Amino acid sequence: MDHSATPSLEQQTIRRITRRLIPFLIVLFVVAFLDRTNVGFAALRMNEDIGISQATYGLGAGIFFLGYFVFEVPSNILLHRFGARVWIARIMITWGLVAAAMGFLQSATHFVVLRVLLGVAEAGFFPGMIFLLSLWFPNRYRARIFAMFYLGVPISQVIGAPLSVGLMQLGEHVGVVGWRLMYIAEGLPAIALGIACLFYLTNRPADAHWLSEAQRHWLTDTLAREERAKPLAVGAHLSKRQMVAKALCNPQVWLMAFVYFGITSGSNAMNFFLPTVLQSFRATFGLELGLMQNGLLTAVPYALAALCMILWSRHSDRHQERHWHAGGAALLAAASIALALVINQPWVIVIGFTLLAIGVYSAINVFWAVPGQALTGVGAAAGIGLINSIGNLSGFTGPYITGLLFSTTGSYTPGFLIIAALVAAGGVGMLVLPRGMAHSAQPGEPLHEGKA
Numbered sequence: 001m002d003h004s005a006t007p008s009l010e011q012q013t014i015r016r017i018t019r020r021l022i023p024f025l026i027v028l029f030v031v032a033f034l035d036r037t038n039v040g041f042a043a044l045r046m047n048e049d050i051g052i053s054q055a056t057y058g059l060g061a062g063i064f065f066l067g068y069f070v071f072e073v074p075s076n077i078l079l080h081r082f083g084a085r086v087w088i089a090r091i092m093i094t095w096g097l098v099a100a101a102m103g104f105l106q107s108a109t110h111f112v113v114l115r116v117l118l119g120v121a122e123a124g125f126f127p128g129m130i131f132l133l134s135l136w137f138p139n140r141y142r143a144r145i146f147a148m149f150y151l152g153v154p155i156s157q158v159i160g161a162p163l164s165v166g167l168m169q170l171g172e173h174v175g176v177v178g179w180r181l182m183y184i185a186e187g188l189p190a191i192a193l194g195i196a197c198l199f200y201l202t203n204r205p206a207d208a209h210w211l212s213e214a215q216r217h218w219l220t221d222t223l224a225r226e227e228r229a230k231p232l233a234v235g236a237h238l239s240k241r242q243m244v245a246k247a248l249c250n251p252q253v254w255l256m257a258f259v260y261f262g263i264t265s266g267s268n269a270m271n272f273f274l275p276t277v278l279q280s281f282r283a284t285f286g287l288e289l290g291l292m293q294n295g296l297l298t299a300v301p302y303a304l305a306a307l308c309m310i311l312w313s314r315h316s317d318r319h320q321e322r323h324w325h326a327g328g329a330a331l332l333a334a335a336s337i338a339l340a341l342v343i344n345q346p347w348v349i350v351i352g353f354t355l356l357a358i359g360v361y362s363a364i365n366v367f368w369a370v371p372g373q374a375l376t377g378v379g380a381a382a383g384i385g386l387i388n389s390i391g392n393l394s395g396f397t398g399p400y401i402t403g404l405l406f407s408t409t410g411s412y413t414p415g416f417l418i419i420a421a422l423v424a425a426g427g428v429g430m431l432v433l434p435r436g437m438a439h440s441a442q443p444g445e446p447l448h449e450g451k452a
Helices: 007-037 039-050 054-082 084-104 108-122 125-134 139-150 152-174 178-200 213-229 240-248 251-279 281-285 291-319 323-343 346-367 377-391 394-409 413-432
Strands: none
Touching: 007 084, 007 108, 007 125, 007 139, 007 152, 007 178, 007 213, 039 054, 039 108, 039 152, 039 178, 039 251, 039 291, 054 084, 054 108, 054 125, 054 251, 054 377, 054 394, 084 108, 084 125, 084 178, 125 139, 125 377, 139 152, 139 291, 139 346, 152 178, 152 251, 152 291, 152 346, 240 377, 251 281, 251 291, 251 323, 251 346, 251 377, 251 394, 251 413, 281 346, 291 323, 291 346, 323 346, 323 413, 346 413, 394 413
C-alpha cells in the first residue's frame, strides 16, 4: 500500500491527533497553572494571616522553580524510559497532593518548604508535554500546536482569577479561611486527572489504535524522515547515556536555554505579581479595586494573549520563520512594560501588562518549535528538559528580585524594569540563534494548512 502523503490523508491525520490529544492536554495544563499561580491570589490574604513579608513571599513563589530545575532533566529522561502515560500520571498525582497540602500550611517556613516540594513534584511536566507533542506532530505544525496547548496558561488565568477569588470569598462566607479552601479545591483535580492519564494517553504513534492503518503509517514515516534530517541528531550507534551527554553539552542547546530564561522572566514575574501590582493602585493612585475586580482585571491581559498567540503562531508556521516571530514578540513585550512603568499611570500600566502577556506568550510558543527540530530521541528529552529547567530559573529570579526590590523601594517599577531587560535579552538571543535550526519544511514540500 502506498502511504505517501496526500493532502487529505495528512489533514485527516493531523486533525484526528489534534482532537484526541490537545483538549485533554490543555485541561492538564490549566490545572497545572492553577496550582502554580493561585499563590498570587492567596497572597492577598495569606501573607498577612501567617506573617509572610514581600521578600519572603517572592522567595517562596520563586523557589518552586529551584526544585523544578534540579529534577527537570532526570524527570524527562524517566518519561522517555517509562512513557508519557505512566510518567505524566505520576507527576500529576504527586503535585496534586502537595498542592492540596498548601491549604494546611501554618508558617512562612511551611510555605517555602511546600513550594519547593511542589516544584519537585511537577518537574518534567511542561518539557514532557513538549517532548510528547514532538512525538506526534511533524515540524511544520508545531508552532500552532504548541500555541493550542499553551492556551492552558491564559485559560488558567482567565478562569483561574475569578475562580480563585470566588473560592476565597466562598470560604470567608461559610466560615472557612478562604485561601486554604482555594488551595485544597484547586489541588484535588490534578489527582483525578493523573489517574485518567493512565487510561487515556498513548505513548507513541505506533500504538495509536485510534488512528487508521494508513494514518499511522503516514505519521510514523513522516516523523522518521524528520528525525534523520535533524541537524543536531546523533548517531544510532551511540548509547542513551552518550546521546544525553551530547545533547546536554551542545552550545546551541545552552543558548536556547538562556533565550528561554530571558523570555519567561516576563511571564513568571507577571503570573506572581500582577494581582498585587493592581492592588497597589490604591496606595499609589488612590484607585481601590475589590477582590473580584482585581481578579477580573487580571484576566484581561491573558484573554487577549490567548487570541494573539494563536494568530501569531499560525503566521509563523505559514511562513516557516521562527527567529523574528519569537524575538520580535519578546522585544515588543519588553519595550511595552518598560514604557508603561516609566509613564506610571494606572490604565497605561494595565495596557503595558497586556502587551507584555501578548508578547511573551507569542514568543514562547514560536520558540518551542525550534528545539524539537534539532534534537532527537532521548537526547531530545534531555535537551528539552535542560532548556526548560534553565529557563524556569527565571521563575525563581524574577519573583525574588521583584519582591526584594519592592521591600527595599516600596515600588514594583525597579523590579519590572529588570524583568523588561531580561525579556529584551531573550529576544535578542533568539535573533542570533543559528538559522538552520528553525527551518521545518523540506525543500519543495508544501505546508498543508488543513484545520488542525
